[in-house]
Each structure stands twice: as structure tokens, then as C-alpha cells.
Amino acid sequence: MKARDEFFLLTMTLLLLANDHLFKQWYPGLITGKLSDFAGPFVVYRLLRGIPPLGLNHGWATLISLGFAIAVKTSQPLADLAARSTCGWIFSHCGFIADPWDLLAFIPFVVWAGTIRNASSAHRGRWKAWQSPR
Numbered sequence: 001m002k003a004r005d006e007f008f009l010l011t012m013t014l015l016l017l018a019n020d021h022l023f024k025q026w027y028p029g030l031i032t033g034k035l036s037d038f039a040g041p042f043v044v045y046r047l048l049r050g051i052p053p054l055g056l057n058h059g060w061a062t063l064i065s066l067g068f069a070i071a072v073k074t075s076q077p078l079a080d081l082a083a084r085s086t087c088g089w090i091f092s093h094c095g096f097i098a099d100p101w102d103l104l105a106f107i108p109f110v111v112w113a114g115t116i117r118n119a120s121s122a123h124r125g126r127w128k129a130w131q132s133p134r
Contacts, residue, residue: 005116008042008112009042009043009045009046010046012039012042012043012046013039013042013043013046015035015039016035016036016039016040016042016043019032019035019036019039020036023035024036034102034105037073037102037105037106038105038106038108038109040069041065041066041068041069041106041109042065042109042112044064044065044068044069045061045062045065045109045113048060048061048064048065049061058113058116062113065109066106066109066110068082069103069106069109070103070106072096072098073098073099073100073102073103074098074100074103075098076097076098078098079096079097079098080096082096083096
């Protein structure tokens with residue numbers, strides 16, 4: 001992964017943390033609500049790629065990130081479970097709200113993941129999510 005992509009993913013992580021724990025309390029509204037929806041899949045992707053025991057390749061990390069985001073945004077019981085298991089044990093005000101309209105915020109993630117795929121697999125000719133990580 002290129003340095004600009006690593007920087008972008010770090011920026012998304014900082015944006016998500018600042019938005020969820022500062023901006024939403026200071027300036028509640030539509031923009032702060034959508035910032036988390038926008039940044040969330042990037043953060044999940046980075047965790048799946050960067051945690052040593054997982055170290056998933058781009059294809060699997062993308063699929064799991066989107067699957068997690070879709071599950072959380074379309075089912076309130078799954079949203080509650082995700083909130084408890086990810087940040088609920090640290091922050092008492094942590095919660096996810098299932099809202100299928102939030103799926104629109106994932107379009108930039110899909111576009112970004114496609115550009116990474118095209119850049120990283122151009123020499124292979126096609127993308128295989130099941131390939132082992134390198």
C-alpha cells in the first residue's frame with residue numbers, strides 16, 4: 001500500500017475518533033452524523049489489514065469492511081452488538097444506529113477500494129479476494 005493511502009487511512013481513523021467523541025457532542029447534526037458513516041469502513045479496513053494476526057489482503061479486508069458496515073446499518077440488533085463489542089466497554093455513550101440511508105456514505109469507500117485494487121492488481125489482470133496476503 002502506498003504512503004498516501006496509509007496517510008489517508010490514518011486521517012480517517014483520527015476523523016472518526018474526533019467526530020464520535022468530540023464533534024457530535026459539540027455540534028450535533030447531519031454533518032457530524034454522516035462523518036462517522038463515511039470514515040467507519042476505512043477504519044475497519046485498516047484494522048483488518050494492519051492487525052498482525054489478521055493481516056488480510058486488500059480483497060478480504062474490503063469485503064469484510066463492507067459486510068460489517070452493511071450489517072450494522074441494516075439491523076439494529078447487529079448495530080447494538082457492534083457498539084457493545086467495539087467501543088461500548090470503554091465509552092458509555094457509544095452506540096450505532098441502523099439506518100439504511102447511511103449506506104450512501106459508503107460510496108466513497110467503494111470507489112477508493114476500487115482504485116487501490118486497480119493500482120495493486122494491474123499486473124495480474126484481475127482481482128482475487130482469496131489470494132493469500134503478501
